[in-house]
Amino acid sequence: MKYEILGKTVPVVETTLNKGESMFTQRGGMAWQTQGIKMSTNARGGVMKSLGRMFTGESIFMSSYEAEVDEAKVAFAATVPGDIMPINISEMPNGFTMQKGAFLCAEQGVELKVEFTKRFSAGLVGGEGFILQKAYGKGMLFLEIDGDPVVKELQPGEILKVDTGNVVGFEPTVSYEIETVKGLGNIFLGGEGLFLTRLVGPGKVIIQSQNFVDFAGRISALIPRS
Secondary structure (H helix, E strand, O other): OEEEEEOOOOOEEEEEEOOOOEEEEEOOOEEEEOOOEEEEEEOOOOHHHHHHHHHOOOOOOEEEEEEOOOOEEEEEEOOOOEEEEEEEHHHOOOOEEEOOOOEEEEEOOEEEEEEEOOOHHHHHHHOOOOEEEEEEEOOEEEEEEEOOEEEEEEOOOOEEEEOHHHEEEEOOOOEEEEEEOOOHHHHHHOOOOOEEEEEEOOEEEEEEOOOHHHHHHHHHHHOOOO
């Protein structure tokens, strides 16, 4: 499989497949395809895995696109302005953990499963990340980034505190929990909400410069209401 990321504002990853190679994505992720691509839709991984995906914000059903001829092309588009980041899961034996909504598409050798945070309370109060997704296996994974991606390599014991909606994903060696913003003035006047995501190294962390859910909320607040 070969790929090329096209566009800058709302990018697309165009994959070139040889006969028998295939990609999968959540429902509605495909942007265009050439002749020689066969599409199939199913509950990838069975009913239980499909229900788990529903809790992560993904669709229950996944669509697969298999090449019936060499050099067939199929493209998958981001849904909001931002970026697309490729990750070779084959080089990550322990997999990669990502927040809901980050998955765009992947090769068939990549598996997805629901992953819970180590602290049950983190999800109950954090709002964004109680149920995460873990990608593992072999092949290329493509992540959808809101805004621009920022990659941090945390050293052992190094701490990074991030607005929860700005966390894209991290390696399993990074520990993850939610902490409360300190000080009543900061909570009510700071505009950052009650909680931050606390990431502790070692390992790679991917952050996005925009949180589209927050952005949409700000736009909604400006819409006149009768």
